[in-house]
Amino acid sequence: MPEPILDIRNLTKTYKRGTTALAGVDLTIQPGEIFALLGPNGAGKTTLIGAVCGLVRPSGGEIFAFGEDLQRHWRRLRRRIGLVPQELSFDMFDTVIRSVRYSRGMFGLPADERRIEDVLRSLSLWDKRDSRIRELSGGMKRRVLIAKALAHDPDLLFLDEPTAGVDVELRRDMWRQIDALRARGTTIILTTHYIEEAEEMADRVGVIDQGRILLVDDKTSMMAKLGRMEARFALAQAMGEIPAGLTDLPLTLEDDGRTLVYRGGDGQGQGRAQVAELAQRLTRQNIGFNGLETRQSSLEDIFVNLVERNEEHHTEIEGVVA
Numbered sequence: 575m576p577e578p579i580l581d582i583r584n585l586t587k588t589y590k591r592g593t594t595a596l597a598g599v600d601l602t603i604q605p606g607e608i609f610a611l612l613g614p615n616g617a618g619k620t621t622l623i624g625a626v627c628g629l630v631r632p633s634g635g636e637i638f639a640f641g642e643d644l645q646r647h648w649r650r651l652r653r654r655i656g657l658v659p660q661e662l663s664f665d666m667f668d669t670v671i672r673s674v675r676y677s678r679g680m681f682g683l684p685a686d687e688r689r690i691e692d693v694l695r696s697l698s699l700w701d702k703r704d705s706r707i708r709e710l711s712g713g714m715k716r717r718v719l720i721a722k723a724l725a726h727d728p729d730l731l732f733l734d735e736p737t738a739g740v741d742v743e744l745r746r747d748m749w750r751q752i753d754a755l756r757a758r759g760t761t762i763i764l765t766t767h768y769i770e771e772a773e774e775m776a777d778r779v780g781v782i783d784q785g786r787i788l789l790v791d792d793k794t795s796m797m798a799k800l801g802r803m804e805a806r807f808a809l810a811q812a813m814g815e816i817p818a819g820l821t822d823l824p825l826t827l828e829d830d831g832r833t834l835v836y837r838g839g840d841g842q843g844q845g846r847a848q849v850a851e852l853a854q855r856l857t858r859q860n861i862g863f864n865g866l867e868t869r870q871s872s873l874e875d876i877f878v879n880l881v882e883r884n885e886e887h888h889t890e891i892e893g894v895v896a
């Protein structure tokens with residue numbers, strides 16, 4: 575294993591008014607990987623990123639970046655870290671090119687007009703370089719934020735919901751941009767509410783809720799481990815209960831007994847085999863169905879599942895205390 579590019583240990587953050595945004599986060603990121611952090615509103619994603627990017631002072635724990643203690647060597651290490659913040663933040667009256675130049679200068683790097691031009695061109699902003707930022711659309715403004723974060727060639731780049739409020743085309747562009755960065759060896763940590771984004775881009779996915787990391791896994795093995803299958807049989811006639819000959823399968827009735835739903839499988843073919851068998855058994859038992867829809871469960875299902883389970887867990891604990 576190479577040395578991690580980022581190593582977060584037992585990081586906690588309690589804001590002044592008493593909100594605990596991070597409740598002991600451990601996270602290790604390897605060089606070159608793309609890591610997606612998924613979590614509902616208020617989970618602690620922006621706080622976690624803020625702690626690494628020097629915007630949030632941690633209450634406890636340690637952060638090592640590039641093998642060094644980040645807080646001790648902040649001045650030296652910060653230029654290797656880039657951030658595309660969740661909130662739009664810049665001088666709206668500044669022009670695109672000046673704003674991007676300024677970002678590079680802020681990190682103490684020498685001016686490099688070629689690099690600025692490359693960055694602007696790659697984000698389709700070159701034609702807009704002399705526009706004032708406030709004249710740009712929301713999606714374009716978000717691109718400027720990305721250009722600013724790229725202007726100093728960071729080795730470790732944080733993208734805090736880079737595609738929120740961005741149309742499909744821009745989002746695809748952004749993904750391409752991230753791919754190009756990956757090819758250059760940039761390590762990327764992104765947060766997103768779009769599961770498809772994590773599925774499309776990330777090598778590993780972490781789920782965070784209520785300041786805790788619930789799960790970190792390789793994207794494909796997470797899908798395989800938890801990846802279940804759903805099959806919906808539209809029944810010709812509504813049923814009051816699952817027939818005796820089918821109770822060994824993970825079935826439920828929905829839509830007032832008109833839809834028989836299978837949810838199960840191990841993500842490695844078991845689901846498909848069981849659904850095929852179920853179809854045969856239905857036919858043999860003369861249970862007619864007019865339609866069958868199947869789908870593989872996505873990261874979205876996994877995510878919702880995990881977060882629901884976490885909530886249940888918390889309610890239980892609260893129940894015990896009360």
Ligand SMILES: Nc1ncnc2c1ncn2[C@@H]1O[C@H](COP(=O)(O)OP(=O)(O)OP(=O)(O)O)[C@@H](O)[C@H]1O
Pocket residue numbers: 589590591593594595613614615616617618619620621622660
């Ligand atoms: N500056 C602050 N002062 C006080 N509380 C804060 C501050 N910033 C965030 N919080 C609280 O900390 C918790 C975590 O917020 P955070 O912004 O990290 O969540 P998030 O996962 O980024 O959510 P979202 O998906 O909505 O962006 C929330 O309860 C939030 O209200």
Ligand SMILES: [Mg+2]
Pocket residue numbers: 619620621660734
């Ligand atoms: Mg956030």
